[in-house]
Amino acid sequence: MSTWLINATQATIDGLIDGGIYAWIGLGLSLSFVTLRRLNLAYGATALFGIYGGLWLHQKWDLPLPVLVVVIVVITLVATAYVELLCFRGRTTVSAQSGPRPAGEIQNAEIVAMAASFAIWMQLEQVAVNLLPRHLQAFPSIAATSEWAIGEIYIRYDRGLLAVMGLLCCWLTAKWLTHSRTGLRFRAATDHSLAARLSGLRVDRVQRHAFYLAGGLSAVAACSVLLLDGQVTPMFGMWMLFKGLVAAWLLGGHSLGSVMGGGLLLGLIESYAQWLLGAQAREFVLYALLFVLLVRQAPVGWKGLTA
Amino acid sequence: MSTYAIGLSTDMAIMSFLALAAYLLLLVGRVSFGLQAFFGFGAYAAGIGSAMLNWPLPVAVAFAVGLGALVSAAVAWPTMGLSGLRYAIASLAFAEMARIALSQWVWQVNLGDRLVGPNGVDGFRDIRWVLTNDITDAQYLFICLTALAVCVAAIWYLERRRIGVVMRAMGFDETLAQHMGLNTHHIRVMTAATAGAIAALGGALYAHRTTYIEPAVFEPMLGVHSVGYALIGGLGAPFAPLLGVILDLGLLNAFHDLAQWRMVIFGGLVAIFLRLKPRGLVDETLLAAMRIRGAQR
Numbered sequence: 001m002s003t004w005l006i007n008a009t010q011a012t013i014d015g016l017i018d019g020g021i022y023a024w025i026g027l028g029l030s031l032s033f034v035t036l037r038r039l040n041l042a043y044g045a046t047a048l049f050g051i052y053g054g055l056w057l058h059q060k061w062d063l064p065l066p067v068l069v070v071v072i073v074v075i076t077l078v079a080t081a082y083v084e085l086l087c088f089r090g091r092t093t094v095s096a097q098s099g100p101r102p103a104g105e106i107q108n109a110e111i112v113a114m115a116a117s118f119a120i121w122m123q124l125e126q127v128a129v130n131l132l133p134r135h136l137q138a139f140p141s142i143a144a145t146s147e148w149a150i151g152e153i154y155i156r157y158d159r160g161l162l163a164v165m166g167l168l169c170c171w172l173t174a175k176w177l178t179h180s181r182t183g184l185r186f187r188a189a190t191d192h193s194l195a196a197r198l199s200g201l202r203v204d205r206v207q208r209h210a211f212y213l214a215g216g217l218s219a220v221a222a223c224s225v226l227l228l229d230g231q232v233t234p235m236f237g238m239w240m241l242f243k244g245l246v247a248a249w250l251l252g253g254h255s256l257g258s259v260m261g262g263g264l265l266l267g268l269i270e271s272y273a274q275w276l277l278g279a280q281a282r283e284f285v286l287y288a289l290l291f292v293l294l295v296r297q298a299p300v301g302w303k304g305l306t307a
Numbered sequence: 308m309s310t311y312a313i314g315l316s317t318d319m320a321i322m323s324f325l326a327l328a329a330y331l332l333l334l335v336g337r338v339s340f341g342l343q344a345f346f347g348f349g350a351y352a353a354g355i356g357s358a359m360l361n362w363p364l365p366v367a368v369a370f371a372v373g374l375g376a377l378v379s380a381a382v383a384w385p386t387m388g389l390s391g392l393r394y395a396i397a398s399l400a401f402a403e404m405a406r407i408a409l410s411q412w413v414w415q416v417n418l419g420d421r422l423v424g425p426n427g428v429d430g431f432r433d434i435r436w437v438l439t440n441d442i443t444d445a446q447y448l449f450i451c452l453t454a455l456a457v458c459v460a461a462i463w464y465l466e467r468r469r470i471g472v473v474m475r476a477m478g479f480d481e482t483l484a485q486h487m488g489l490n491t492h493h494i495r496v497m498t499a500a501t502a503g504a505i506a507a508l509g510g511a512l513y514a515h516r517t518t519y520i521e522p523a524v525f526e527p528m529l530g531v532h533s534v535g536y537a538l539i540g541g542l543g544a545p546f547a548p549l550l551g552v553i554l555d556l557g558l559l560n561a562f563h564d565l566a567q568w569r570m571v572i573f574g575g576l577v578a579i580f581l582r583l584k585p586r587g588l589v590d591e592t593l594l595a596a597m598r599i600r601g602a603q604r
Contacts, residue, residue, distance in 0.1 A: 123574030
């Protein structure tokens with residue numbers, strides 16, 4: 001095989017592995033956006049807060065790993081409830097209210113909720129940093145010390161496993177939403193919330209539960225990533241938010257299927273950008289892609305993938 | 308006035324430009340998390356003008372303001388048609404692109420004993436116009452306050468014209484504004500250009516105060532703070548965002564013990580204000596009540 005082909009294959013494999021992880025990160029964000037029609041910009045910060053809170057307790061009492069993960073999920077859920085209470089409660093979508101409201105008012109409510117969640121982002125991040133002031137924090141690692149080699153191609157099988165778990169989690173969540181009773185309740189509250197409300201469904205409560213579920217999923221995804229990275233910095237919250245945003249919106253963000261496709265595509269684009277243009281270009285491409293996607297406002301396509 | 312008080316006042320004046328820029332965009336119903344990019348462009352442009360091209364400060368600042376307006380209008384043109392939510396994220400993405408681009412930009416000229424100019428992540432040193440022209444801290448504060456007063460007065464005047472009323476109406480109900488036959492897109496782009504110019508003015512003054520700038524300064528939290536200042540201060544009048552700046556930099560900085568909790572308090576305040584008083588401390592209702600009370604006397 002030529003060097004170019006080896007590099008291209010390596011970039012493709014690395015991209016797909018990263019993409020599976022991005023899909024997992026985007027899952028929670030997409031779930032809360034689809035059900036609430038509100039963008040939670042504190043999405044990464046709540047997970048960061050949970051991680052720093054868990055690590056703080058871990059440093060005090062040397063918690064076993066499974067307990068640490070449970071503690072992180074619980075703290076993230078508490079932070080998610082705080083965000084929901086302060087930023088989103090009472091600002092649900094038009095049909096969840098007693099009657100329709102003017103478009104301008106709905107849009108203002110959207111913006112206000114998003115801005116509030118941004119404010120809570122900096123609050124949670126600061127509390128996390130105050131808890132553990134050192135920039136780099138060690139996180140218990142279960143990363144493999146070796147990798148598979150197929151000829152000149154190397155595969156981090158632990159990260160590969162994580163990517164498969166991420167995609168599986170997205171797929172299972174999509175199946176649960178389409179086949180379980182609770183999942184159907186979520187969808188009914190999202191798709192036709194006024195009709196759902198008239199049918200006796202407590203739309204606000206359903207939306208709240210979806211929001212908590214999204215928070216829990218983000219905590220599990222964050223823990224999984226860090227278990228392999230073995231370290232965390234305060235930038236992790238922002239990293240989660242942006243990767244999740246792009247993964248969720250790359251293919252339109254209309255369904256969990258598009259999150260899976262979006263995550264994989266993002267991973268591939270980043271991997272190729274890093275190979276061809278360097279590490280800084282990888283970050284630039286991420287934001288450029290997000291900007292272009294938003295300006296286009298339309299999904300790139302590939303709707304067949306949707307759940 | 309002590310050196311500390313002068314320094315703090317100058318910082319507050321400079322941050323007020325960002326708050327004013329955020330205020331203008333909020334008036335037309337848009338939240339921008341990307342104003343730090345124009346602040347950064349202004350800082351770099353003015354630095355290049357005065358430190359590398361030897362222009363006098365007013366010319367360098369005018370160049371920065373023009374560039375800020377131009378880039379802001381160019382970014383606003385395709386993005387202002389988006390929903391508020393998408394616009395906010397697009398502005399943040401643009402600002403991050405700008406920050407990464409600045410961190411890769413190297414352009415230095417040899418000025419005899421030293422190299423001057425943008426040097427990637429290491430930033431841009433020796434923007435020394437204020438020092439070489441013997442401008443004292445107090446004089447520089449006066450320059451910043453004068454520029455700020457001009458901006459506030461200009462916006463105040465603008466708000467009393469038809470265009471100002473239209474801008475505020477758009478923020479409340481875009482459909483109604485469109486129904487009145489107004490081109491809301493053009494008005495929003497013009498507003499964004501003005502906001503970009505004001506943010507760039509703040510950046511230009513910031514670069515000459517600190518003499519050193521680096522891309523890391525223009526991170527998203529700077530943009531969030533500017534929106535927070537405007538939201539806390541209020542959308543009732545152009546002086547209101549300045550209250551947000553005073554509250555954050557003045558009051559919270561005054562209590563040094565609170566330094567590490569500043570973001571916690573500020574973030575909490577923004578969230579609480581958005582819940583209880585979405586249009587800030589000084590909103591239209593308060594001003595109307597004050598006007599009525601004044602008339603009754």
